[in-house]
Amino acid sequence: MLLILSSGCTGKDELVSQSISPVEDSTVSVEQLTVEIPAGTIATEEKLVISSVEKIPDVELDALTPLRSYEIELGDEGYFEKEITLSFDYDASLVPEGIEALDYFTVASYNEEDEVWVESQFDIVDDKIVVKTTHFSPWTLFGLSDGYVVSTAPHFTIKFDDSLDASGLGAYEIYGYTAKVRSLLEESYDAYVNAGFTAPKNKISVYVIKSDESYYNPLTGNIIISTQSYSDVATKQEISHELFHLFQNQVFYSRGMDMRRWWIEATADYAADEIALKTGAMGKDVKPRYLETTITTVDSNHEYSTSHFIDYMASNGVPFKGIWGAVAKDSAFTGVDSSLDSYIKENHKSSLKDEYADFAGFFLFNANSPIKLEKGLDEEVVAYKEDISTGDTTEKVKVKLNSGYTAKLVAITADVHSGSTTRGVSVEALSGMNENNVIQLYKAIDGERTKAVYVASLTDNGKQAQVSLKENDVLYAVVITGGSSSDQEIELEIEGSPKEEMIPVEFEQTYYLEGGGKVDITVEGSITGFNNQLTFVSKKPGYPSEILDITGFVTHADQKTSRITLTPDAEFASESWRWDSANEYWVTSISNPRYRIYYYGPGPDYAYNERESYGTLEFVIQPPASKDQQLLADVNLKWDYTTDHYRSTSDGEELVSSDSGVGGVNFMHVLVHAN
Structure with a gap:
């Protein structure tokens, strides 16, 4: 430069x-x-x-x-x-x-x-x-x-003073170091071109000098590579990062790059890592409270950390080339965040706010999050803490949010009543919410950050959600604004339940199939009721993550019986139940339960039939307001099946024919607790 x-x-x-x-x-x-x-x-x-x-x-x-x-x-x-x-x-x-x-x-x-x-x-x-x-x-x-020497490559002319000391990248002198730089530049160049980015028309001038850092000058088009190599990984990231700036300059030019500074740095760090050299070094030194500052911030740290938001979207169905093209076609005066929001809404049935909200959950609770915490979430990230003791029922907290795309974290704990193992807690958004806001609730089992599971979302004032907490559980409320033009204050009300009583739930249902077959379903468990809160506790010992024990059998017209394998797993754990506020019921499902049926056919032509089915098992539960009221359950089992018909031959088995179709079971229960 x-x-x-x-x-x-x-x-x-x-x-x-x-x-x-x-x-x-x-x-x-x-x-x-x-x-x-x-x-x-x-x-x-x-x-x-x-x-x-x-x-x-x-x-x-x-x-x-x-x-x-x-x-x-x-x-x-x-x-x-x-x-x-x-x-x-x-x-x-x-x-x-x-x-x-x-x-x-x-x-x-x-x-x-x-x-x-x-x-x-x-x-x-x-x-x-x-x-x-x-x-x-x-x-x-x-x-x-x-004293200067020239090193050439297909796309670069590299100039350096051969009296300089340089080590790093596996080299111990300036000639070897420059050779490594040349190789990394060419590798990155090829990766960007192969990914579909517009290549520079001319050969690129590179200077290897003694400098505190590497950089790119969009006015001159020159790349400066420092001989100060603090680590091989960091040096590789810098080289590829600065080269991508040159590719950006083919689209945005110097003025446009300056007006989109946060986007320019975030995407260059993403590209260097994920498209070019796979360094694993993008967005290093992420601050634990990164989410409290909007994504458009430029402070020599935050803009690089935002590369992780770019990476999250690209890894979850929003392609990088898509958002890159959306920003490139719009004027700098449009605003990068507006361009991104429009593209995501048009092409992915989501919004930038939704993507940011999901990223906030990933950032805070996922084991692959870029933040590295020494003292833990509560000490380094949480902005507000609330504890509901057995003597308290209600606490209020006012959460102040910065404008733009930001989030703050509220930690909620609850003391459990004597004789109980859980405590119901409800969270309600009292005021301050608008279309830019969402509050996402996560429950951290035993207070462990990476064991946190999504519970519910609040999108408007007056909306509430209920969660059952054990003694060491922590409920986290992630209060998010997605595109607000001004700072906000959102008030939450947190309420703890009175002492709870468990209500047993046991029912069996037989559904008779056309042609003489039947399906038997058995459900066993127990629930607690508090402000529309529903908690299932499995009766099966040793499996606390299951809510329901489900046993299904199919008895066919020929009286042959086959077991339906519907094993509840993590997808069917208590955290997967979703409260449908519009219809006021809880709903969960197992996607694609699989079962195989072997039975002998009714006619002499078939030795046996083999059926494989895939479908969805869905439970819709309307909880009781108290232990004296009724619980209403609507259970649906739907499947697509393929049946292969076999018969015995002198050579073994022969497939005679195949057929496929759809089937389903739908039955309604009204369960009354007996006092």
Whole structure:
């Protein structure tokens, strides 16, 4: 990167002033410079003034030494629709043995607005350095400074001082280090191109220097790689990260990159890790309370951490190329978050708020979360703590949220009444909620963060959810805003239940099939009732994660009996029950329970039939408000099946035919507790 340390050309000496016709091709030569201006470049006759420059603005890097500098002016115009050709004569004796002239020389123009030198691509034609341009400004022909060496690759020209000390990436001196850098750049380049990103048109200039960090300058297009390698993994991530900035610049350009800074850094860190080098180093040093600050924050840390949000979406059905394209096609004034929200709504039946809310749960409770906690969730992340003692019934807490996409965490514990093993806790959103907000509830079994399971969501004022907690359980309320334009305050009411009583639940049901078969279902367990709270406790010892023991048998028309295998598992644990507030019932299901049926067919042609079925077992439970009221259960078993018909032959078994279809069981129970 070439950054300006001082501005302005001094010591100018006018060399030529010549009128240029708008209708004729013009060629003007002076000293080592020739300027060719095609007809039609200007509308009226103008003066071409070429001056030599004694002192040019300094450059940040000492890799380049100025050889010839000229200031070129044509009237008051700075930019032209037609290309003008600049040709520099050069001294071939300056080029050291073993270095090509194309690699030794550099041609750059001075951007006076941004005060930076910008390198240009050039060709060597008939011993002249030839540059095509559509603008006039100070132009300088540079040569490689003494002590510098050039390393070339298919897509890169890498320049470095061979006296530098460098170690890392498995190398112990500057030549080996630069070779590793070159290899990683090419590997990353190929990965980005193969992933469908637009490749730069020209060869890329890279400088390996002594610097505190690596960086990319979107104004010059140069990549700077530091010789300070703190770790191999970090260095690989930096190299690939800075290269992706160059790919970003093909789409957003320097001004657009600056206006989308958080997005630029987050996606570069994601791309370097997940698309290119698989370093596992994206978004390092994530702060435990990252969620309290909006995703658009730029503070030299947060924007890099947001790469984990990008990664979460890409890993959960929102493709990176999709959101990349959505942001690229919109104006920078649209706002990246607005572009993302529109794309997700149109293509994935979700929203940026929904994706952020799900990410918040992953960030806080998943074992693969990027946060590393030394003292635990309650000490390092929780913003509010509430404990419901046996003497208390209600607590209120006001949660203050920053604007944008942010979240804060509330930890809730409850003392259990004597003689009980659980305590019912209800959480209600009293005020402050709007369409941007959602409150997600997670229950941490025994208080362990990575054992937390999703319980329910609150999306409006007046909505509540109930959870049953054991003595060491913690209920976490993740209070989220997704796109709020201002700070918010949301008030929660937390209520603990009075002493609970268990209500036994036992029922059996027989459903008779057409053709003489039947299905027997048995359910055993117990429930507690509190403000529409439903807790099932399995009677089967040793399986506390199961809520219901389900046994099913199919008796066919020929009286052959087959067992239905419906083993409740983690998907059918108590946390999987969802409260349907609109219909005021609890619902859960097992997806695709599988069972196989073997029985002998009724006719002589078939030795036996084999049936394999897949379907959904669903329970809809309307809980009682007290132990004296009725519990209503609606049970549905639906399946798709395939039946293969076999018969015995002298060679063994032969498949005679196959058929498929759908089946189902639906029955309603009314259970009355007997006092």
